[in-house]
Amino acid sequence: MAHLTRYSLTSESRRLILKPELLQINQLSAGYGPLRVLHEIDLTVRAGERIGLVGLNGHGKTTMMRAITHMTGWQQGSIRFNGVEIGGNRSQGAGRRTPGLVKMGIAVAPQGDAIFPGLSVRKHLECGAHTKLAWRERRQRIAQIYKIFPALDPLQDALVGKLSGGERRMVSIGRMLMADAKLYLIDEPSLGLAPKISKRVMEALWALPVEGAMIIAEQNVSLLTGRADRIVGMHAGRMRGDVGHVELV
Amino acid sequence: MDLGLVVYALNLAAIYALMAIGISILWSSVGMINMAHGATFAISGYAAWLVTGALKPVVAATFGKTVLASGVMAAALVSSALLAGALCGAVIYALAFLPIHDKPNYPVRALIITLALNIGTVQGLLYFFGPRNQGLPKIFGFGRWEIWGAKIRYDQAGTIVGAAVIMGLTLAWLRYSRRGLEVRAMMQNAEGAAYSGISRQVTALPILMLTGALAGMAAALLSQTIFVSPTAGVVPLVKGLTIALLGGLGSVPGAMIGALLIGFLEAIVGAIPFLGQRYVMSATFAFIILVLIVRPRGIGGLLDDTRE
Numbered sequence: 001m002a003h004l005t006r007y008s009l010t011s012e013s014r015r016l017i018l019k020p021e022l023l024q025i026n027q028l029s030a031g032y033g034p035l036r037v038l039h040e041i042d043l044t045v046r047a048g049e050r051i052g053l054v055g056l057n058g059h060g061k062t063t064m065m066r067a068i069t070h071m072t073g074w075q076q077g078s079i080r081f082n083g084v085e086i087g088g089n090r091s092q093g094a095g096r097r098t099p100g101l102v103k104m105g106i107a108v109a110p111q112g113d114a115i116f117p118g119l120s121v122r123k124h125l126e127c128g129a130h131t132k133l134a135w136r137e138r139r140q141r142i143a144q145i146y147k148i149f150p151a152l153d154p155l156q157d158a159l160v161g162k163l164s165g166g167e168r169r170m171v172s173i174g175r176m177l178m179a180d181a182k183l184y185l186i187d188e189p190s191l192g193l194a195p196k197i198s199k200r201v202m203e204a205l206w207a208l209p210v211e212g213a214m215i216i217a218e219q220n221v222s223l224l225t226g227r228a229d230r231i232v233g234m235h236a237g238r239m240r241g242d243v244g245h246v247e248l249v
Numbered sequence: 250m251d252l253g254l255v256v257y258a259l260n261l262a263a264i265y266a267l268m269a270i271g272i273s274i275l276w277s278s279v280g281m282i283n284m285a286h287g288a289t290f291a292i293s294g295y296a297a298w299l300v301t302g303a304l305k306p307v308v309a310a311t312f313g314k315t316v317l318a319s320g321v322m323a324a325a326l327v328s329s330a331l332l333a334g335a336l337c338g339a340v341i342y343a344l345a346f347l348p349i350h351d352k353p354n355y356p357v358r359a360l361i362i363t364l365a366l367n368i369g370t371v372q373g374l375l376y377f378f379g380p381r382n383q384g385l386p387k388i389f390g391f392g393r394w395e396i397w398g399a400k401i402r403y404d405q406a407g408t409i410v411g412a413a414v415i416m417g418l419t420l421a422w423l424r425y426s427r428r429g430l431e432v433r434a435m436m437q438n439a440e441g442a443a444y445s446g447i448s449r450q451v452t453a454l455p456i457l458m459l460t461g462a463l464a465g466m467a468a469a470l471l472s473q474t475i476f477v478s479p480t481a482g483v484v485p486l487v488k489g490l491t492i493a494l495l496g497g498l499g500s501v502p503g504a505m506i507g508a509l510l511i512g513f514l515e516a517i518v519g520a521i522p523f524l525g526q527r528y529v530m531s532a533t534f535a536f537i538i539l540v541l542i543v544r545p546r547g548i549g550g551l552l553d554d555t556r557e
Contacts (some may be wrong), residue, residue: 071440093351095440099448107444114441116434127434130446135427175445 019046022213028077030067037063039237045213052224053217055234061217062111065185069108070097107181111188113172117161121152124160124171128178145174148204166197184214252399254516260405262512263412267467268489269504271460277436277499279453280356285363286464287482288370289337293465294477296333297326298383323388327469334465338457346453374479382476404473415466432456495537500549507548
Protein backbone atom coordinates (compact mmCIF):
# COMPACT_ATOMS: atom_id res chain seq x y z
CA MET A 1 0.00 0.00 0.00
CA ALA A 2 2.85 2.36 -0.73
CA HIS A 3 0.66 4.75 -2.62
CA LEU A 4 -1.67 5.33 0.34
CA THR A 5 0.63 7.75 2.07
CA ARG A 6 -1.43 10.65 3.29
CA TYR A 7 -4.42 10.02 5.46
CA SER A 8 -6.45 11.82 8.07
CA LEU A 9 -9.35 11.00 10.35
CA THR A 10 -12.62 12.53 9.30
CA SER A 11 -15.03 13.81 11.92
CA GLU A 12 -17.24 10.85 11.01
CA SER A 13 -14.48 8.40 11.91
CA ARG A 14 -13.79 10.17 15.22
CA ARG A 15 -17.47 9.84 16.12
CA LEU A 16 -17.27 6.11 15.45
CA ILE A 17 -14.36 5.47 17.78
CA LEU A 18 -16.76 5.95 20.69
CA LYS A 19 -19.14 3.27 19.41
CA PRO A 20 -18.99 -0.26 20.88
CA GLU A 21 -17.11 -3.00 19.10
CA LEU A 22 -19.41 -5.16 16.99
CA LEU A 23 -16.95 -7.60 15.47
CA GLN A 24 -13.56 -8.54 16.92
CA ILE A 25 -11.43 -10.90 14.90
CA ASN A 26 -8.41 -12.23 16.74
CA GLN A 27 -5.63 -14.36 15.24
CA LEU A 28 -7.96 -15.83 12.63
CA SER A 29 -6.52 -18.35 10.20
CA ALA A 30 -8.59 -20.14 7.62
CA GLY A 31 -8.32 -22.06 4.38
CA TYR A 32 -9.47 -24.96 2.29
CA GLY A 33 -7.97 -28.43 2.80
CA PRO A 34 -4.17 -28.22 2.89
CA LEU A 35 -4.27 -24.63 1.62
CA ARG A 36 -3.92 -21.88 4.22
CA VAL A 37 -5.29 -18.59 2.92
CA LEU A 38 -5.61 -16.40 6.02
CA HIS A 39 -2.68 -15.96 8.40
CA GLU A 40 -3.50 -14.77 11.95
CA ILE A 41 -5.73 -11.87 11.04
CA ASP A 42 -6.82 -9.20 13.53
CA LEU A 43 -9.63 -6.81 12.76
CA THR A 44 -12.09 -4.80 14.83
CA VAL A 45 -15.29 -3.35 13.45
CA ARG A 46 -17.36 -0.88 15.46
CA ALA A 47 -21.13 -0.57 15.23
CA GLY A 48 -22.22 1.54 12.29
CA GLU A 49 -18.76 1.60 10.74
CA ARG A 50 -18.28 1.25 6.99
CA ILE A 51 -15.04 -0.46 6.11
CA GLY A 52 -13.46 -0.84 2.73
CA LEU A 53 -11.41 -4.02 2.34
CA VAL A 54 -8.93 -3.73 -0.49
CA GLY A 55 -6.43 -6.16 -1.93
CA LEU A 56 -5.51 -8.04 -5.04
CA ASN A 57 -7.28 -11.11 -6.38
CA GLY A 58 -6.53 -14.23 -4.35
CA HIS A 59 -5.15 -12.40 -1.33
CA GLY A 60 -7.88 -13.43 1.10
CA LYS A 61 -10.68 -10.85 0.98
CA THR A 62 -13.37 -13.36 0.06
CA THR A 63 -11.90 -15.99 2.38
CA MET A 64 -12.11 -13.59 5.29
CA MET A 65 -15.79 -12.95 4.60
CA ARG A 66 -16.39 -16.67 4.21
CA ALA A 67 -14.51 -17.38 7.45
CA ILE A 68 -16.75 -14.95 9.36
CA THR A 69 -19.79 -16.90 8.14
CA HIS A 70 -18.18 -20.35 8.54
CA MET A 71 -18.08 -21.08 4.83
CA THR A 72 -14.39 -21.98 4.63
CA GLY A 73 -13.13 -25.56 4.79
CA TRP A 74 -11.41 -25.01 8.15
CA GLN A 75 -10.62 -22.17 10.47
CA GLN A 76 -9.08 -21.36 13.84
CA GLY A 77 -8.95 -18.27 15.97
CA SER A 78 -11.44 -16.08 17.70
CA ILE A 79 -14.32 -14.16 16.13
CA ARG A 80 -16.48 -12.26 18.60
CA PHE A 81 -19.69 -10.93 17.11
CA ASN A 82 -21.81 -8.67 19.29
CA GLY A 83 -20.19 -10.14 22.40
CA VAL A 84 -20.71 -13.78 21.37
CA GLU A 85 -17.84 -16.05 20.34
CA ILE A 86 -18.66 -17.43 16.89
CA GLY A 87 -15.17 -18.49 15.86
CA GLY A 88 -13.16 -21.33 17.31
CA ASN A 89 -11.46 -24.32 15.77
CA ARG A 90 -13.31 -26.12 13.03
CA SER A 91 -12.08 -28.46 10.32
CA GLN A 92 -15.28 -29.52 8.57
CA GLY A 93 -18.95 -28.76 8.21
CA ALA A 94 -18.53 -25.75 5.93
CA GLY A 95 -21.80 -23.85 5.83
CA ARG A 96 -23.33 -25.77 8.71
CA ARG A 97 -23.48 -22.77 11.05
CA THR A 98 -23.99 -20.19 8.31
CA PRO A 99 -27.83 -19.98 8.51
CA GLY A 100 -27.58 -19.55 12.28
CA LEU A 101 -25.01 -16.77 11.91
CA VAL A 102 -27.21 -15.09 9.30
CA LYS A 103 -30.06 -15.22 11.80
CA MET A 104 -27.78 -13.66 14.45
CA GLY A 105 -27.51 -10.60 12.24
CA ILE A 106 -24.79 -11.08 9.63
CA ALA A 107 -26.14 -10.34 6.15
CA VAL A 108 -24.07 -11.34 3.13
CA ALA A 109 -24.00 -10.41 -0.53
CA PRO A 110 -21.54 -13.08 -1.67
CA GLN A 111 -19.16 -13.02 -4.59
CA GLY A 112 -20.84 -14.47 -7.67
CA ASP A 113 -24.19 -13.39 -6.20
CA ALA A 114 -25.38 -16.94 -5.28
CA ILE A 115 -28.72 -16.33 -6.94
CA PHE A 116 -31.58 -18.81 -7.44
CA PRO A 117 -31.87 -18.92 -11.25
CA GLY A 118 -35.41 -20.33 -11.33
CA LEU A 119 -37.01 -17.93 -8.87
CA SER A 120 -38.52 -14.57 -9.76
CA VAL A 121 -37.09 -11.33 -8.41
CA ARG A 122 -39.92 -11.00 -5.90
CA LYS A 123 -39.59 -14.58 -4.59
CA HIS A 124 -35.87 -14.00 -4.36
CA LEU A 125 -36.31 -10.99 -2.15
CA GLU A 126 -38.84 -12.90 -0.04
CA CYS A 127 -36.14 -15.51 0.60
CA GLY A 128 -34.04 -12.82 2.25
CA ALA A 129 -36.82 -11.98 4.72
CA HIS A 130 -35.85 -14.73 7.15
CA THR A 131 -36.79 -13.04 10.42
CA LYS A 132 -40.36 -12.99 11.71
CA LEU A 133 -40.57 -9.21 11.48
CA ALA A 134 -39.11 -9.06 7.98
CA TRP A 135 -41.49 -11.77 6.75
CA ARG A 136 -44.50 -9.90 8.13
CA GLU A 137 -43.36 -6.66 6.52
CA ARG A 138 -42.04 -8.26 3.35
CA ARG A 139 -44.28 -6.30 0.98
CA GLN A 140 -43.20 -2.91 2.30
CA ARG A 141 -39.59 -4.02 2.40
CA ILE A 142 -39.67 -5.28 -1.18
CA ALA A 143 -41.18 -1.96 -2.25
CA GLN A 144 -38.29 -0.29 -0.41
CA ILE A 145 -35.76 -2.37 -2.39
CA TYR A 146 -37.45 -1.33 -5.64
CA LYS A 147 -37.01 2.27 -4.52
CA ILE A 148 -33.29 1.71 -3.93
CA PHE A 149 -32.89 -0.14 -7.26
CA PRO A 150 -35.57 1.25 -9.62
CA ALA A 151 -34.21 -1.01 -12.40
CA LEU A 152 -35.69 -4.03 -10.58
CA ASP A 153 -39.23 -2.62 -10.43
CA PRO A 154 -40.32 -3.66 -13.94
CA LEU A 155 -38.60 -7.07 -13.52
CA GLN A 156 -40.55 -8.25 -10.45
CA ASP A 157 -41.80 -11.45 -12.08
CA ALA A 158 -38.77 -12.13 -14.28
CA LEU A 159 -36.64 -15.17 -13.49
CA VAL A 160 -33.36 -14.08 -11.96
CA GLY A 161 -31.49 -16.56 -14.17
CA LYS A 162 -32.45 -14.48 -17.18
CA LEU A 163 -31.25 -11.15 -15.81
CA SER A 164 -28.04 -9.33 -16.69
CA GLY A 165 -25.03 -9.27 -14.37
CA GLY A 166 -25.85 -5.83 -12.99
CA GLU A 167 -29.46 -6.73 -12.30
CA ARG A 168 -28.36 -9.93 -10.55
CA ARG A 169 -26.00 -7.94 -8.35
CA MET A 170 -28.91 -5.67 -7.40
CA VAL A 171 -31.07 -8.71 -6.60
CA SER A 172 -28.30 -10.21 -4.48
CA ILE A 173 -27.76 -6.96 -2.55
CA GLY A 174 -31.53 -6.52 -2.27
CA ARG A 175 -31.85 -9.99 -0.73
CA MET A 176 -29.15 -9.05 1.77
CA LEU A 177 -31.10 -5.91 2.76
CA MET A 178 -34.45 -7.64 3.37
CA ALA A 179 -33.80 -8.45 7.03
CA ASP A 180 -32.26 -6.03 9.53
CA ALA A 181 -28.70 -7.08 10.21
CA LYS A 182 -26.00 -5.73 12.48
CA LEU A 183 -23.20 -6.47 10.05
CA TYR A 184 -23.35 -6.41 6.27
CA LEU A 185 -20.67 -8.23 4.28
CA ILE A 186 -20.55 -7.23 0.63
CA ASP A 187 -18.06 -9.04 -1.54
CA GLU A 188 -16.85 -7.17 -4.63
CA PRO A 189 -20.02 -5.26 -5.53
CA SER A 190 -18.40 -3.90 -8.70
CA LEU A 191 -16.95 -7.21 -9.96
CA GLY A 192 -17.75 -7.91 -13.59
CA LEU A 193 -19.96 -4.87 -14.01
CA ALA A 194 -19.61 -2.07 -16.51
CA PRO A 195 -18.05 1.02 -14.84
CA LYS A 196 -21.27 3.01 -15.10
CA ILE A 197 -23.37 0.27 -13.49
CA SER A 198 -20.81 -0.52 -10.81
CA LYS A 199 -20.75 3.16 -9.89
CA ARG A 200 -24.54 3.16 -9.55
CA VAL A 201 -24.45 0.05 -7.36
CA MET A 202 -21.80 1.62 -5.14
CA GLU A 203 -23.77 4.87 -4.87
CA ALA A 204 -26.81 2.87 -3.79
CA LEU A 205 -24.70 1.05 -1.19
CA TRP A 206 -23.33 4.24 0.33
CA ALA A 207 -26.78 5.80 0.38
CA LEU A 208 -28.34 2.85 2.25
CA PRO A 209 -30.30 3.88 5.31
CA VAL A 210 -29.00 0.89 7.30
CA GLU A 211 -27.84 1.16 10.89
CA GLY A 212 -25.45 -1.76 10.81
CA ALA A 213 -21.75 -1.91 10.15
CA MET A 214 -20.62 -2.75 6.67
CA ILE A 215 -17.53 -4.39 5.19
CA ILE A 216 -17.16 -3.90 1.46
CA ALA A 217 -14.44 -5.87 -0.31
CA GLU A 218 -13.37 -3.99 -3.39
CA GLN A 219 -10.40 -3.89 -5.71
CA ASN A 220 -11.18 -0.50 -7.12
CA VAL A 221 -9.94 1.83 -4.37
CA SER A 222 -11.34 4.89 -6.09
CA LEU A 223 -14.87 3.61 -5.48
CA LEU A 224 -14.19 3.59 -1.73
CA THR A 225 -12.22 6.76 -1.10
CA GLY A 226 -14.09 9.54 0.57
CA ARG A 227 -16.98 7.24 1.47
CA ALA A 228 -15.59 4.47 3.66
CA ASP A 229 -14.81 5.29 7.29
CA ARG A 230 -11.72 3.13 7.15
CA ILE A 231 -9.83 1.26 4.49
CA VAL A 232 -8.12 -1.99 5.38
CA GLY A 233 -5.62 -3.62 3.06
CA MET A 234 -5.01 -7.32 2.62
CA HIS A 235 -1.93 -8.84 1.10
CA ALA A 236 -1.06 -12.55 0.89
CA GLY A 237 -3.61 -13.42 3.53
CA ARG A 238 -2.37 -10.88 6.07
CA MET A 239 -3.71 -7.52 7.16
CA ARG A 240 -1.62 -4.68 5.74
CA GLY A 241 -2.41 -1.22 6.94
CA ASP A 242 -5.51 -0.03 8.62
CA VAL A 243 -6.08 3.60 7.81
CA GLY A 244 -8.76 6.22 8.20
CA HIS A 245 -10.06 8.29 5.40
CA VAL A 246 -7.65 7.95 2.50
CA GLU A 247 -6.97 10.36 -0.27
CA LEU A 248 -5.09 9.13 -3.29
CA VAL A 249 -1.96 11.08 -4.05
CA MET B 250 -53.85 -46.55 -30.11
CA ASP B 251 -57.04 -47.17 -28.20
CA LEU B 252 -58.20 -45.49 -25.04
CA GLY B 253 -57.50 -48.52 -22.85
CA LEU B 254 -53.82 -48.31 -23.73
CA VAL B 255 -53.75 -44.59 -22.90
CA VAL B 256 -55.29 -45.27 -19.51
CA TYR B 257 -52.79 -48.08 -18.85
CA ALA B 258 -49.93 -45.75 -19.81
CA LEU B 259 -51.24 -42.98 -17.56
CA ASN B 260 -51.62 -45.50 -14.75
CA LEU B 261 -47.94 -46.48 -15.02
CA ALA B 262 -46.89 -42.84 -15.41
CA ALA B 263 -48.76 -41.83 -12.23
CA ILE B 264 -46.89 -44.35 -10.07
CA TYR B 265 -43.53 -43.59 -11.69
CA ALA B 266 -44.03 -39.83 -11.33
CA LEU B 267 -44.75 -40.15 -7.59
CA MET B 268 -41.48 -42.05 -7.12
CA ALA B 269 -39.36 -39.96 -9.49
CA ILE B 270 -40.46 -36.58 -8.11
CA GLY B 271 -39.53 -37.66 -4.59
CA ILE B 272 -36.08 -38.84 -5.66
CA SER B 273 -35.53 -35.73 -7.76
CA ILE B 274 -36.51 -33.22 -5.06
CA LEU B 275 -34.44 -35.07 -2.48
CA TRP B 276 -31.31 -35.13 -4.63
CA SER B 277 -31.33 -31.47 -5.55
CA SER B 278 -32.24 -30.08 -2.14
CA VAL B 279 -30.67 -32.42 0.41
CA GLY B 280 -28.03 -33.88 -1.93
CA MET B 281 -28.97 -37.47 -1.21
CA ILE B 282 -29.66 -40.28 -3.68
CA ASN B 283 -32.19 -42.10 -1.57
CA MET B 284 -31.77 -45.82 -2.24
CA ALA B 285 -34.09 -46.45 0.71
CA HIS B 286 -36.98 -45.03 -1.31
CA GLY B 287 -37.89 -48.60 -2.30
CA ALA B 288 -37.83 -49.64 1.36
CA THR B 289 -40.17 -46.75 2.18
CA PHE B 290 -42.46 -47.98 -0.59
CA ALA B 291 -42.53 -51.57 0.76
CA ILE B 292 -42.95 -50.53 4.40
CA SER B 293 -45.83 -48.22 3.49
CA GLY B 294 -47.50 -51.09 1.65
CA TYR B 295 -47.14 -53.36 4.68
CA ALA B 296 -48.31 -50.63 7.06
CA ALA B 297 -51.45 -50.16 4.97
CA TRP B 298 -51.94 -53.94 4.91
CA LEU B 299 -51.61 -54.23 8.70
CA VAL B 300 -53.89 -51.26 9.43
CA THR B 301 -56.62 -52.27 6.99
CA GLY B 302 -56.37 -55.89 8.19
CA ALA B 303 -56.86 -54.78 11.80
CA LEU B 304 -59.65 -52.35 10.93
CA LYS B 305 -61.61 -54.66 8.64
CA PRO B 306 -63.64 -56.51 11.33
CA VAL B 307 -64.23 -53.28 13.27
CA VAL B 308 -65.45 -51.41 10.20
CA ALA B 309 -67.55 -54.34 9.06
CA ALA B 310 -69.20 -54.53 12.51
CA THR B 311 -70.01 -50.83 12.72
CA PHE B 312 -70.88 -49.87 9.15
CA GLY B 313 -71.80 -53.19 7.56
CA LYS B 314 -71.45 -53.38 3.80
CA THR B 315 -72.25 -49.76 3.01
CA VAL B 316 -70.50 -47.15 0.89
CA LEU B 317 -69.40 -45.49 4.13
CA ALA B 318 -67.53 -48.64 5.14
CA SER B 319 -65.47 -48.70 1.95
CA GLY B 320 -64.87 -44.98 2.36
CA VAL B 321 -63.49 -45.49 5.84
CA MET B 322 -61.32 -48.35 4.58
CA ALA B 323 -60.00 -46.21 1.72
CA ALA B 324 -59.18 -43.34 4.10
CA ALA B 325 -57.45 -45.74 6.50
CA LEU B 326 -55.42 -47.33 3.70
CA VAL B 327 -54.23 -44.07 2.15
CA SER B 328 -53.56 -42.26 5.42
CA SER B 329 -51.69 -45.21 6.96
CA ALA B 330 -49.51 -45.50 3.85
CA LEU B 331 -48.84 -41.75 3.81
CA LEU B 332 -48.05 -41.73 7.53
CA ALA B 333 -45.76 -44.77 7.29
CA GLY B 334 -43.94 -43.16 4.36
CA ALA B 335 -43.45 -39.92 6.27
CA LEU B 336 -42.19 -41.85 9.32
CA CYS B 337 -39.73 -43.75 7.12
CA GLY B 338 -38.55 -40.39 5.84
CA ALA B 339 -37.95 -39.26 9.42
CA VAL B 340 -36.00 -42.45 10.16
CA ILE B 341 -33.85 -41.94 7.05
CA TYR B 342 -33.27 -38.36 8.24
CA ALA B 343 -32.09 -39.62 11.61
CA LEU B 344 -29.87 -42.41 10.25
CA ALA B 345 -28.61 -41.31 6.84
CA PHE B 346 -28.67 -37.52 7.00
CA LEU B 347 -28.15 -36.06 10.45
CA PRO B 348 -25.00 -37.95 11.51
CA ILE B 349 -23.08 -37.45 8.26
CA HIS B 350 -24.44 -34.40 6.46
CA ASP B 351 -21.44 -32.18 7.17
CA LYS B 352 -18.78 -34.84 6.65
CA PRO B 353 -16.68 -34.90 3.50
CA ASN B 354 -18.01 -37.01 0.64
CA TYR B 355 -21.50 -36.89 2.06
CA PRO B 356 -23.42 -37.90 -1.13
CA VAL B 357 -21.51 -41.19 -1.41
CA ARG B 358 -21.88 -41.96 2.28
CA ALA B 359 -25.60 -41.23 2.12
CA LEU B 360 -25.92 -43.48 -0.93
CA ILE B 361 -24.22 -46.35 0.89
CA ILE B 362 -26.21 -45.92 4.10
CA THR B 363 -29.56 -45.70 2.31
CA LEU B 364 -28.64 -48.73 0.19
CA ALA B 365 -27.89 -50.62 3.40
CA LEU B 366 -31.22 -49.47 4.85
CA ASN B 367 -32.95 -50.70 1.71
CA ILE B 368 -31.37 -54.17 1.84
CA GLY B 369 -31.92 -54.42 5.59
CA THR B 370 -35.57 -53.48 5.23
CA VAL B 371 -36.24 -56.06 2.51
CA GLN B 372 -34.61 -58.77 4.66
CA GLY B 373 -36.52 -57.58 7.73
CA LEU B 374 -39.84 -57.70 5.90
CA LEU B 375 -38.99 -61.19 4.60
CA TYR B 376 -38.19 -62.29 8.16
CA PHE B 377 -41.37 -60.92 9.74
CA PHE B 378 -43.95 -61.36 7.01
CA GLY B 379 -42.49 -64.09 4.80
CA PRO B 380 -42.21 -63.97 1.03
CA ARG B 381 -45.94 -64.35 0.43
CA ASN B 382 -47.79 -61.67 -1.51
CA GLN B 383 -50.45 -59.87 0.48
CA GLY B 384 -53.57 -58.43 -1.09
CA LEU B 385 -54.95 -55.14 0.14
CA PRO B 386 -58.64 -54.22 0.13
CA LYS B 387 -59.72 -52.70 -3.16
CA ILE B 388 -60.67 -49.19 -2.19
CA PHE B 389 -61.98 -48.30 -5.60
CA GLY B 390 -64.04 -51.49 -5.79
CA PHE B 391 -64.12 -54.04 -8.60
CA GLY B 392 -65.50 -53.21 -11.96
CA ARG B 393 -64.90 -51.19 -15.04
CA TRP B 394 -66.41 -48.50 -17.15
CA GLU B 395 -66.91 -48.92 -20.85
CA ILE B 396 -66.12 -45.70 -22.67
CA TRP B 397 -66.07 -45.71 -26.47
CA GLY B 398 -65.50 -49.44 -26.48
CA ALA B 399 -62.49 -49.23 -24.15
CA LYS B 400 -62.56 -50.86 -20.74
CA ILE B 401 -61.25 -48.73 -17.87
CA ARG B 402 -60.89 -50.46 -14.52
CA TYR B 403 -61.84 -48.51 -11.40
CA ASP B 404 -58.40 -48.98 -9.85
CA GLN B 405 -56.69 -47.51 -12.92
CA ALA B 406 -58.91 -44.44 -12.91
CA GLY B 407 -58.52 -44.08 -9.13
CA THR B 408 -54.72 -44.34 -9.35
CA ILE B 409 -54.48 -41.65 -12.02
CA VAL B 410 -56.79 -39.27 -10.18
CA GLY B 411 -55.22 -39.95 -6.76
CA ALA B 412 -51.68 -39.43 -8.03
CA ALA B 413 -52.67 -36.26 -9.87
CA VAL B 414 -54.28 -34.84 -6.72
CA ILE B 415 -51.26 -35.62 -4.51
CA MET B 416 -48.82 -34.23 -7.06
CA GLY B 417 -50.91 -31.10 -7.49
CA LEU B 418 -50.91 -30.58 -3.71
CA THR B 419 -47.13 -31.12 -3.55
CA LEU B 420 -46.45 -28.65 -6.37
CA ALA B 421 -48.82 -26.08 -4.84
CA TRP B 422 -47.05 -26.45 -1.50
CA LEU B 423 -43.66 -25.97 -3.16
CA ARG B 424 -44.91 -22.96 -5.06
CA TYR B 425 -46.98 -21.04 -2.56
CA SER B 426 -45.87 -21.89 0.99
CA ARG B 427 -42.95 -20.32 2.77
CA ARG B 428 -41.35 -23.68 3.52
CA GLY B 429 -41.80 -24.60 -0.14
CA LEU B 430 -39.99 -21.42 -1.14
CA GLU B 431 -37.12 -22.41 1.15
CA VAL B 432 -36.99 -25.87 -0.42
CA ARG B 433 -36.91 -24.42 -3.93
CA ALA B 434 -34.21 -21.95 -2.92
CA MET B 435 -32.14 -24.81 -1.52
CA MET B 436 -32.66 -26.83 -4.71
CA GLN B 437 -31.33 -24.01 -6.85
CA ASN B 438 -28.39 -22.68 -4.85
CA ALA B 439 -27.31 -24.17 -1.55
CA GLU B 440 -24.92 -21.34 -0.74
CA GLY B 441 -27.46 -18.63 -1.50
CA ALA B 442 -29.96 -20.49 0.68
CA ALA B 443 -27.48 -20.59 3.57
CA TYR B 444 -26.94 -16.84 3.22
CA SER B 445 -30.73 -16.41 3.32
CA GLY B 446 -30.86 -18.09 6.71
CA ILE B 447 -32.23 -21.37 5.34
CA SER B 448 -30.75 -24.24 7.31
CA ARG B 449 -30.17 -27.57 5.60
CA GLN B 450 -30.54 -29.53 8.85
CA VAL B 451 -33.93 -28.00 9.54
CA THR B 452 -35.32 -28.10 6.00
CA ALA B 453 -34.16 -31.66 5.25
CA LEU B 454 -36.64 -33.21 7.70
CA PRO B 455 -39.85 -31.96 6.04
CA ILE B 456 -38.36 -32.77 2.61
CA LEU B 457 -37.56 -36.36 3.61
CA MET B 458 -40.99 -36.76 5.20
CA LEU B 459 -42.71 -35.32 2.12
CA THR B 460 -40.83 -37.53 -0.33
CA GLY B 461 -41.44 -40.51 1.95
CA ALA B 462 -45.16 -39.73 1.94
CA LEU B 463 -45.07 -39.56 -1.87
CA ALA B 464 -43.55 -43.05 -1.94
CA GLY B 465 -46.24 -44.16 0.52
CA MET B 466 -48.93 -42.77 -1.78
CA ALA B 467 -47.38 -44.64 -4.71
CA ALA B 468 -47.45 -47.84 -2.63
CA ALA B 469 -51.09 -47.31 -1.65
CA LEU B 470 -52.09 -46.76 -5.27
CA LEU B 471 -50.03 -49.60 -6.73
CA SER B 472 -51.44 -51.98 -4.10
CA GLN B 473 -54.77 -51.60 -5.91
CA THR B 474 -53.29 -53.22 -9.01
CA ILE B 475 -50.68 -55.65 -7.70
CA PHE B 476 -49.87 -57.34 -4.39
CA VAL B 477 -47.65 -56.14 -1.56
CA SER B 478 -44.48 -58.16 -1.02
CA PRO B 479 -41.08 -57.56 0.67
CA THR B 480 -39.39 -56.88 -2.67
CA ALA B 481 -42.25 -54.75 -3.99
CA GLY B 482 -40.11 -51.61 -3.69
CA VAL B 483 -37.29 -52.71 -5.99
CA VAL B 484 -38.90 -52.10 -9.37
CA PRO B 485 -40.49 -48.75 -8.36
CA LEU B 486 -37.11 -47.64 -6.96
CA VAL B 487 -35.26 -48.52 -10.17
CA LYS B 488 -37.92 -46.88 -12.33
CA GLY B 489 -38.08 -43.83 -10.09
CA LEU B 490 -34.29 -43.38 -10.13
CA THR B 491 -33.96 -43.79 -13.89
CA ILE B 492 -36.90 -41.49 -14.60
CA ALA B 493 -35.51 -38.89 -12.21
CA LEU B 494 -32.25 -39.13 -14.21
CA LEU B 495 -34.15 -38.89 -17.49
CA GLY B 496 -35.93 -35.79 -16.24
CA GLY B 497 -32.63 -34.22 -15.24
CA LEU B 498 -32.10 -34.74 -11.48
CA GLY B 499 -33.63 -31.81 -9.66
CA SER B 500 -36.25 -30.83 -12.21
CA VAL B 501 -39.78 -31.58 -11.00
CA PRO B 502 -41.51 -30.86 -14.36
CA GLY B 503 -38.76 -32.87 -16.08
CA ALA B 504 -39.48 -35.86 -13.83
CA MET B 505 -43.22 -35.61 -14.60
CA ILE B 506 -42.66 -35.47 -18.35
CA GLY B 507 -40.15 -38.31 -18.05
CA ALA B 508 -42.70 -40.42 -16.18
CA LEU B 509 -45.32 -39.76 -18.87
CA LEU B 510 -42.86 -40.66 -21.65
CA ILE B 511 -41.77 -43.88 -19.96
CA GLY B 512 -45.37 -44.81 -19.08
CA PHE B 513 -46.45 -44.48 -22.70
CA LEU B 514 -43.29 -46.17 -23.99
CA GLU B 515 -43.87 -49.19 -21.74
CA ALA B 516 -47.55 -49.42 -22.63
CA ILE B 517 -46.83 -49.22 -26.34
CA VAL B 518 -43.89 -51.65 -26.33
CA GLY B 519 -45.97 -54.08 -24.26
CA ALA B 520 -48.83 -53.84 -26.75
CA ILE B 521 -46.75 -54.46 -29.88
CA PRO B 522 -47.33 -58.14 -30.66
CA PHE B 523 -43.81 -59.19 -31.64
CA LEU B 524 -42.17 -57.34 -28.73
CA GLY B 525 -44.46 -57.77 -25.75
CA GLN B 526 -43.85 -57.38 -21.99
CA ARG B 527 -40.43 -59.03 -21.91
CA TYR B 528 -38.89 -56.20 -23.96
CA VAL B 529 -40.38 -53.43 -21.85
CA MET B 530 -37.39 -53.00 -19.49
CA SER B 531 -34.77 -53.06 -22.24
CA ALA B 532 -36.76 -50.61 -24.37
CA THR B 533 -37.05 -48.26 -21.39
CA PHE B 534 -33.36 -48.31 -20.62
CA ALA B 535 -32.39 -47.97 -24.29
CA PHE B 536 -34.61 -44.89 -24.50
CA ILE B 537 -33.24 -43.32 -21.32
CA ILE B 538 -29.62 -43.94 -22.35
CA LEU B 539 -30.31 -42.49 -25.78
CA VAL B 540 -31.87 -39.34 -24.31
CA LEU B 541 -28.99 -38.89 -21.86
CA ILE B 542 -26.43 -39.25 -24.66
CA VAL B 543 -28.16 -36.55 -26.70
CA ARG B 544 -29.15 -34.33 -23.74
CA PRO B 545 -26.86 -35.05 -20.76
CA ARG B 546 -28.96 -32.82 -18.50
CA GLY B 547 -32.10 -34.77 -19.32
CA ILE B 548 -35.49 -33.32 -20.11
CA GLY B 549 -35.08 -30.68 -17.42
CA GLY B 550 -32.19 -29.26 -19.44
CA LEU B 551 -34.57 -28.60 -22.31
CA LEU B 552 -37.12 -26.88 -20.07
CA ASP B 553 -34.56 -24.74 -18.31
CA ASP B 554 -34.07 -21.53 -20.26
CA THR B 555 -32.13 -19.66 -17.60
CA ARG B 556 -28.39 -19.23 -17.47
CA GLU B 557 -26.38 -20.80 -14.68
